[in-house]
Amino acid sequence: xxxxxxxxxxxxxxxxxxxxxxxxxxxxxxxxxxxxxxxxxxxxxxxxxxxxxxxxxxxxxxxxxxxxxxxxxxxxxxxxxxxxxxxxxxxxxxxxxxxxxxxxxxxxxxxxxxxxxxxxxxxxxxxxxxxxxxxxxxxxxxxxxxxxxxxxxxxxxxxxxxxxxxxxxxxxxxxxxxxxxxxxxxxxxxxxxxxxxxxxxxxxxxxxxxxxxxxxxxxxxxxxxxxxxxxxxxxxxxxxxxxxxxxxxxxxxxxxxxxxxxxxxxxxxxxxxxxxxxxxxxxxxxxxxxxxxxxxxxxxxxxxxxxxxxxxxxxxxxxxxxxxxxxxxxxxxxxxxxxxxxxxxxxxxxxxxxxxxxxxxxxxxxxxxxxxxxxxxxxxxxxxxxxxxxxxxxxxxxxxxxxxxxxxxxxxxxxxxxxxxxxxxxxxxxxxxxxxxxxxxxxxxxxxxxxxxxxxxxxxxxxxxxxxxxxxxxxxxxxxxxxxxxxxxxxxxxxxxxxxxxxxxxxxxxxxxxxxxxxxxxxxxxxxxxxxxxxxxxxxxxxxxxxxxxxxxxxxxxxxxxxxxxxxxxxxxxxxxxxxxxxxxxxxxxxxxxxxxxxxxxxxxxxxxxxxxxxxxxxxxxxxxxxxxxxxxxxxxxxxxxxxxxxxxxxxxxxxxxxxxxxxxxxxxxxxxxxxxxxxxxxxxxxxxxxxxxxxxxxxxxxxxxxxxxxxxxxxxxxxxxxxxxxxxxxxxxxxxxxxxxxxxxxxxxxxxxxxxxxxxxxxxxxxxxxxxxxxxxxxxxxxxxxxxxxxxxxxxxxxxx
Numbered sequence: 001x002x003x004x005x006x007x008x009x010x011x012x013x014x015x016x017x018x019x020x021x022x023x024x025x026x027x028x029x030x031x032x033x034x035x036x037x038x039x040x041x042x043x044x045x046x047x048x049x050x051x052x053x054x055x056x057x058x059x060x061x062x063x064x065x066x067x068x069x070x071x072x073x074x075x076x077x078x079x080x081x082x083x084x085x086x087x088x089x090x091x092x093x094x095x096x097x098x099x100x101x102x103x104x105x106x107x108x109x110x111x112x113x114x115x116x117x118x119x120x121x122x123x124x125x126x127x128x129x130x131x132x133x134x135x136x137x138x139x140x141x142x143x144x145x146x147x148x149x150x151x152x153x154x155x156x157x158x159x160x161x162x163x164x165x166x167x168x169x170x171x172x173x174x175x176x177x178x179x180x181x182x183x184x185x186x187x188x189x190x191x192x193x194x195x196x197x198x199x200x201x202x203x204x205x206x207x208x209x210x211x212x213x214x215x216x217x218x219x220x221x222x223x224x225x226x227x228x229x230x231x232x233x234x235x236x237x238x239x240x241x242x243x244x245x246x247x248x249x250x251x252x253x254x255x256x257x258x259x260x261x262x263x264x265x266x267x268x269x270x271x272x273x274x275x276x277x278x279x280x281x282x283x284x285x286x287x288x289x290x291x292x293x294x295x296x297x298x299x300x301x302x303x304x305x306x307x308x309x310x311x312x313x314x315x316x317x318x319x320x321x322x323x324x325x326x327x328x329x330x331x332x333x334x335x336x337x338x339x340x341x342x343x344x345x346x347x348x349x350x351x352x353x354x355x356x357x358x359x360x361x362x363x364x365x366x367x368x369x370x371x372x373x374x375x376x377x378x379x380x381x382x383x384x385x386x387x388x389x390x391x392x393x394x395x396x397x398x399x400x401x402x403x404x405x406x407x408x409x410x411x412x413x414x415x416x417x418x419x420x421x422x423x424x425x426x427x428x429x430x431x432x433x434x435x436x437x438x439x440x441x442x443x444x445x446x447x448x449x450x451x452x453x454x455x456x457x458x459x460x461x462x463x464x465x466x467x468x469x470x471x472x473x474x475x476x477x478x479x480x481x482x483x484x485x486x487x488x489x490x491x492x493x494x495x496x497x498x499x500x501x502x503x504x505x506x507x508x509x510x511x512x513x514x515x516x517x518x519x520x521x522x523x524x525x526x527x528x529x530x531x532x533x534x535x536x537x538x539x540x541x542x543x544x545x546x547x548x549x550x551x552x553x554x555x556x557x558x559x560x561x562x563x564x565x566x567x568x569x570x571x572x573x574x575x576x577x578x579x580x581x582x583x584x585x586x587x588x589x590x591x592x593x594x595x596x597x598x599x600x601x602x603x604x605x606x607x608x609x610x611x612x613x614x615x616x617x618x619x620x621x622x623x624x625x626x627x628x629x630x631x632x633x634x635x636x637x638x639x640x641x642x643x644x645x646x647x648x649x650x651x652x653x654x655x656x657x658x659x660x661x662x663x664x665x666x667x668x669x670x671x672x673x674x675x676x677x678x679x680x681x682x683x684x685x686x687x688x689x690x691x692x693x694x695x696x697x698x699x700x701x702x703x704x705x706x707x708x709x710x711x712x713x714x715x716x717x718x719x720x721x722x723x724x725x726x727x728x729x730x731x732x733x734x735x736x737x738x739x740x741x742x743x744x745x746x747x748x749x750x751x752x753x754x755x756x757x758x759x760x761x762x763x764x765x766x767x768x769x770x771x772x773x774x775x776x777x778x779x780x781x782x783x784x785x786x787x788x789x790x791x792x793x794x795x796x797x798x799x800x801x802x
Contacts (some may be wrong), residue, residue: 002267003320004565006260012320016204016313023211033217034224042076042291043499044477048422048491055453064159066091066145067121069410070153074117075103080153084802085147088122096137098126126161133161142399158391158403166398171652172232173640178202180633181239184241188243188626189250191238197246198630202238205313206231209306216305222298228638228646229299232653233583233635234306237281240627241274241314244594246669247623250321250329250777255733256767258777263322265736270594271315277593278311280522281586287515288582293500293505295576303583317560326734343732347436356618358608359670366392367671370663371542378545378658380552386505387465387571388497389648392416400552409464412442417464417494421456421476426486429453442470456488463583464494465570473498478507479703501574511578515585516540522593525691531680536592536673539664547584547656548577557571576648583649584656587631591665595620599673600681609678617670628661714782717755718790720748720768726751728793758782768793 005012040046067073068084075084085104092100103120109777113120124141128132138161149155177653178199181731210227249268252262282304288296327335359366392408394401407415411563423431428446435458436444443459454672458476462468473495481488516537523533551572553559558569597617606612637656638650672681683691716735720728741762744756758764761782766789769775780789 001315001318002093002264002271004262005316006263006323007322009323009591012316013324015653016317016320020204020207020211023208023215026521027211027214029783030215030218032214034226038497040499042723043503044489045491045495045499048420048489048495051422051424051453051489052420052455052491054454054559062213062258063123063125064141064157065121066121066155066157067119067406067410068148068153068155069119069136070119071154071408071429075120076117082148083148083153084120084122084155088124091124091141094137094140096133097141098125102456116410119406121410121448133164135165138162138165139670142388149277154406156399156403156406158407163391163394163400165764168402172238173638173646174206174235176635176640177235177634178638180632184626184630184633185239185243188333189246191329193325194246194250194326194330197318197325198239198242200321200694201242201313201318202235202310203236203309204317205207205238206234206306208309208313209302211307212305213302213373216234216301217298220298220301221294222611223300225646226299226302227584229579229649230302230306232635232638232646232650233281233303233428234310235279235585236631236657237307238310238313239634240590241278241310241628241629242318242409243630244270244274244623245318246322246329251333252431253327253330254334254338254343255736256732256769256777257520257736257765257774259278259322259326261765261777263319266322267315267319269637273593273597274311276522276526276597277590280519280589280593281307281583282520283522284515284582284586284589287511287585288578291504291511291516291578293504293507293575293578295575299579301676303792307586327439330794336664338801340771343734343767343775352622353618354434355616355621355666356670359667360614361619361672361675364675366501366667367675369474370668373547373548373663374659375667376551377519378542380549380557381545383556384548384552385556385571386501386574386577386646387470388500388569389573390416390464392463392465393568393570395663411451412459412461412468413458413460413463413466414442417460417469418492419460419473419476419490420492421458421481421490423454423456423488426488426574427484428456429488431481431484431486431488432456434480435476438472438475439466440475460494469494470498476491497574501571504651505528505575510579512541512581512657515582519585519589523596525693526684527596527681528688528691529681530678530683530687532596532600532677533674535669535680536589536596536731539592539660540588542668543588543656543660543664544581545582546659547580547652550655550659551580551648551652553575556649573648577651580652580656581650583653583727584660587653587657588660588664591624593627594624595665595669601741603681609680610674613670617666621666624661624665628657631661714758714761714784714786715755716758716764716780716782716787716789717753719752719795720770720791721752721756722773723794724794728773731768731773731791731793733791736765736767739797760786766791 013612043172051800066088070080081104088100088102099335101109101123103109103122112122142157142162142165147159168479171594182195182199185198186192189195209230209310213222213227213230216222232272245266249262249266252265253259257265262277285300285304290299322329329340391400391404403417421431421435432444432446435441435456440461444792445456445457447455459473460469473490476490519540520533520537525528525538554561556569556572561569595616598620599612602615603609632654633656635650639647686755718734720731722728727750728748729750730754731755733748735744735758736742743759746754746756747756761784763779763781765777767775767777770793776791776793780787
């Protein structure tokens, strides 16, 4: 497949460009239809919602608030009323605004003025849900209300529709993430063209994923956070997958392969790992389905489609782009060095090799230090409290946060999250008296009944996110309502958030067990080992605990929130653990696959665990750390998204990836594998026979290695000569397997002769390079006996890559 895409590069590129523009045009024409459906069957808040929908079917539009405060005097003063009421009248006449309830509307409005007379509010109800209200209309409402401000009169607005308008422009976080990733890629590759390849793959994968999600939103319920999370994970995996393949491709060219052979080899090795890693990410995402939280179904669809398209782009579009670039995937300095000095020898030197050797020498010390660091970071997770963030967690400079604080100041902290006790039978008067006498209740008001349903508005004394409000909900459900003999349910946004957190917490163990179990089975089949998947599962749990510890410290305890500009501390969003764990387990599995697949490849060839772990770590740690650094940049950029859920997920995932790559995969995992020795690769014989075969590495390498253990089966020999028949002394001759592994390397003698060892019959790649001559690479088919193969080098072709 890689060879076909490489040779038909223009066709492949045109197909991808056509698909991207076609999907983009279709999505733009269809528009969006995102819907946040918090369906919580068998919960008390859902029963309350169903009753309210039956009794009050016309309250579906989004309700927002205009709040004003005077520094002196009262909001009832004529000067204040003459500025506020005309603004409210203009808002009421706007198309798309259903109703405006003013504080100046007689006895009904009097309840909307605070006790000291300095703060008042008006409620405006749109005719559509918050995500459907046109932003131009919302901005017009904000501008009209704010125009009423003057010295000593403050006007602020709150509500979901208002919050959408104050978010930064869509695409800002993605652009910042891409720019940051480009900088890291340029430092890693030193080549502008090589830097652009992973960016292009990510843009195609994420672009098509988002357009597809937008179209699917018309067929099923997709929450509005799904495209944000899809672009977050899509950018990360798209850039990372392309980075792994491009790195292997560049290494092949630097070791003497022709660009086409290097591309085929890269796709046949790293490309296989990318397919496997993408599958693990999708399986981890699909694990969210076991929670039966329908709100997350759309997230699974959007993110999985984006990951699949990113993998498809990395395995088809990328080889086509490599074909267009040819040798220019290397920097000019690397091309000059290759032409002057010939192919680089196989092996790794520098910091990665030194670190790998240190891990081999001191595995106990490094493992202990890594465990201590992760344990310390995981301590805050013991105080994890799930809940829901609201506009009280917005940045202090936003109008929604100011409106929230003004309402809390004027009407009490519980006013921003009133409870709704919905009664369908029983003595309502007794129930109201019982609620009024309950500790923690500030105000109670029973609305006129409709269709046999009575709604009792209950304002707690404490804020919606406080533990005391959660306890009050339990008291009403377990004690007050049964004692009154009423058939009633507690609803409202605060009660829904509490029920959502409870349901999520109850189903979290099953979810974790599912994704760990699936990951274990995949790694078991891929690496034919029991210990490797067990180690991976344990490491994933350690990474999850530490990353959630960081999340609690930042968002629940408030450490560094001001520095990040992320508003006020509060509980962790209830849906976040499920989403974060899915992404974390998927990404962790990626790094585990890339790291262990190289170790396994070396183990298959040498049966030396220490060498396998050392070589695998030395050859993959740099690219894993580069990939992780890119992920961290992309995820942290989502702090700029304006969406608190995406910002929290971004910070949490950035911390998780950093800890996973820099501490677990480059320190704890290899140290543990050194300590475990050959038992890393242990698998009972009865299980070996029953497991299906899933090759992460090319099959021919394994075949060659089995024969190599017994000694060379044959040889390839011949002469290196010029076109005039003159012998070439000192030419570098390298024999490689189809998978790109170097099997033997020699230098031609004074008469031009050479001889390389062949481990087994089969097809091999023979690459020849000499200073001042062009390089030659050709396939050689070896049968049972020695194979004679002469090479002719043309003098003057100093560009060894061509």
